Each structure stands twice: as C-alpha cells, then as structure tokens.
Amino acid sequence: MEECEKNIAFFDSGIGGMNVLRDALKALPRENYIYFADTDNVPYGIKSHDEVKGFIGKAVEYLYGINIKLLVVACNTATSLAIKHLREKYSFPIIGMEPAVKPAIENSSHKRVLVAATTLTLKEEKLENLLNEIDINGIADKIALDGLVRFAEDRNFTGNEPAVYLKEKFRNIDFKNYDAVVLGCTHFNYYEKMIKDIIGIDDVKIIDGNEGTVKRLKSILVENDLLNKNGSGKITYVNSCRVISSEKEISNYNSLLTV
Ligand code: DGL
Numbered sequence: 001m002e003e004c005e006k007n008i009a010f011f012d013s014g015i016g017g018m019n020v021l022r023d024a025l026k027a028l029p030r031e032n033y034i035y036f037a038d039t040d041n042v043p044y045g046i047k048s049h050d051e052v053k054g055f056i057g058k059a060v061e062y063l064y065g066i067n068i069k070l071l072v073v074a075c076n077t078a079t080s081l082a083i084k085h086l087r088e089k090y091s092f093p094i095i096g097m098e099p100a101v102k103p104a105i106e107n108s109s110h111k112r113v114l115v116a117a118t119t120l121t122l123k124e125e126k127l128e129n130l131l132n133e134i135d136i137n138g139i140a141d142k143i144a145l146d147g148l149v150r151f152a153e154d155r156n157f158t159g160n161e162p163a164v165y166l167k168e169k170f171r172n173i174d175f176k177n178y179d180a181v182v183l184g185c186t187h188f189n190y191y192e193k194m195i196k197d198i199i200g201i202d203d204v205k206i207i208d209g210n211e212g213t214v215k216r217l218k219s220i221l222v223e224n225d226l227l228n229k230n231g232s233g234k235i236t237y238v239n240s241c242r243v244i245s246s247e248k249e250i251s252n253y254n255s256l257l258t259v
Helices: 018-027 049-065 076-089 101-106 119-123 125-134 147-153 160-169 186-199 210-223 247-258
Strands: 008-012 033-037 070-073 112-117 140-144 178-183 205-208 235-239
Touching (some): 018 033, 018 247, 033 049, 049 076, 049 119, 101 112, 101 125, 101 178, 112 119, 147 160, 160 186, 178 186, 186 205
Parallel strands (some): 008 033, 008 070, 033 235, 112 178, 178 205
C-alpha cells in the first residue's frame, strides 16, 4: 500500500474528537480514517497527569502498530500532556489541538476572554506557557467544565441537566465584560449553541479549535505528499484498542457526524 493510502488516525478520550473528524471529512473526503476513543478510560480531564499519560501512551502505540500515516490528537487534554513526547517518539506527523486562545485574544476589543477546558488542561504547563506568551494584558480567565464530558459521553447534548450545570458554572460571571469564550475541550463543542443561548449576548463569540486543526491537517498532508486521492471517507472505529464491528455501535458513532 502506498504511504498516502494509509489511514489518518483521530484520537480522543471519547466522542469529543468526532466533531473534529466531522469537519475534517468535509474538507478531506478522499481520505480513510481510524477513530480511536479511549472509552475504557474516559474522562481524562479529572485524572492525574501520570495516569492519563499512560493511557495516551498505550493508545498511540496501538495506532503506530496498525501503520497509520498521520495522527490527529483531537483532544486538548492529551495534547497538553503528551504532544511533545509523542513527536519525539514517533516519526509520523502528529497534529495536536490547543485552546484557540491566540485568535480569541488577538481579536478581542479590550474585553475579557474565558478559556473553558478540563481541569487537567487548565493545570498543565502548556496552557500556562501559551498564556504567558500571548495574554500580555492579562485578559484571559479560566473555567473547568469537566461535567460536560460526562454529559456528552451520555449523548445528552440538549437536555436539562447540561443546561442546569452550565447555568450554575456561569452564575458569577458577568458576560458583558467578555468578548469570547474559547472551547478548549473537544467534548465542549457539542454545547456551543447551549452556551451561546445561556450567555444570551450576541457579541460574545464562542470559539473552538476545529477550523485551525483541519487547515493544519490539510497543509501537513500536502507538504508531506500524503494526500490520498483514492480514499472513500471510510471510518474504522476503535474503542480502547478494540475494533468495533457491531453495526449498532458503528451507526451510533456515524450519527455524531451530523450533530
Ligand atoms: N475531549 C478531551 C479534550 O479535548 C478530553 C475530555 C476528557 O476526557 O476529560 O480535552
């Protein structure tokens, strides 16, 4: 098999990366994909650095073993913990995701920016370094919304529970002082509309990192001569190193491509 005909792997702790894959498929329909969800170990964001690093190591070793051509770490938490180490260890291109703080801060009109992510992402040095570099005027605030990961895993995208949870989390925040909310966890993207509605101020933008990631994916494929012209957009789903063959589970995943 030609190198360019191999699969692109997307990796997340659970279903968060599915909305990144959805956007990638639109831009790159002639590729074939593996979607790896670490369903045995989700959620990552409330566990310890070392424990999660172990989960990521095992997942990526599996993906290396099935001969992928490129890896998208469609998980902000895994990116902040392990991207450097993974790039040192593996020779295939690796694209990570980090909270889109840069565009949010650069486009802000003197107001504040709220960075929403998992507890672990907010604790990691990677985000700290990014903010030190970009947030010169100290306009970024952080909020952990780990509860949304569980709601998303339960496919509770529009119910009352996530709305109640978000209202409680936003209780003391005056969004009139904010320009943007950065969604720094791929699971949170399923709640973009809910967050917008709860905030209720049109001028507050909700920014995720998907567009930048897909652009980067496309340009890395072109630069490395890895674009596949013969693929069909086929997706193979893997739950924690187990390839999924049940039609029901496959269609459950596929349904997320239209959410
Ligand atoms: N979807 C992941 C992220 O982007 C991780 C969520 C979790 O497992 O806590 O951060």
